[in-house]
Amino acid sequence: xxxxxxxxxxxxxxxxxxxGETAREAALFNDVPGIDGDCGGVCAxxxxxxxxxxxxxxxxxxxxxxxxxxxxxxxxxxxxxxxRLACQIPIMPELDGLVLHVPEQQY
Ligand code: FES
Numbered sequence: 742x743x744x745x746x747x748x749x750x751x752x753x754x755x756x757x758x759x760x761g762e763t764a765r766e767a768a769l770f771n772d773v774p775g776i777d778g779d780c781g782g783v784c785a786x787x788x789x790x791x792x793x794x795x796x797x798x799x800x801x802x803x804x805x806x807x808x809x810x811x812x813x814x815x816x817x818x819x820x821x822x823x824x825r826l827a828c829q830i831p832i833m834p835e836l837d838g839l840v841l842h843v844p845e846q847q848y
Pocket of ligand 1: 765777778779780781782783784785786787788789813826827828829
């Protein structure tokens with residue numbers, strides 16, 4: 742499954758991700774800068790914040806209200822209606838071609 746990360750400066754990085762890995766792992770395993778994922782991917786740090794490309798938000802799913810993820814994202818810098826935590830995005834075959842925008846900084 743291919744996922745493209747776009748940096749805040751517009752640099753695009755396409756990486757190959759195994760099905761079932763998360764978008765956080767996709768970034769970390771491929772040294773994509775800008776995603777820290779400090780907590781190890783257990784939805785406890787908010788340093789894996791990404792903006793899902795608007796064209797993909799419906800497939801990925803929007804942030805659920807009242808979730809741990811939305812609580813955490815309140816601590817993230819510059820969130821938008823497309824914000825998600827990358828560790829909470831499992832990569833499935835239907836997400837092939839997914840585009841994620843990496844924020845300039847995580848906090
Ligand atoms: Fe910590 Fe996603 S890696 S919240």
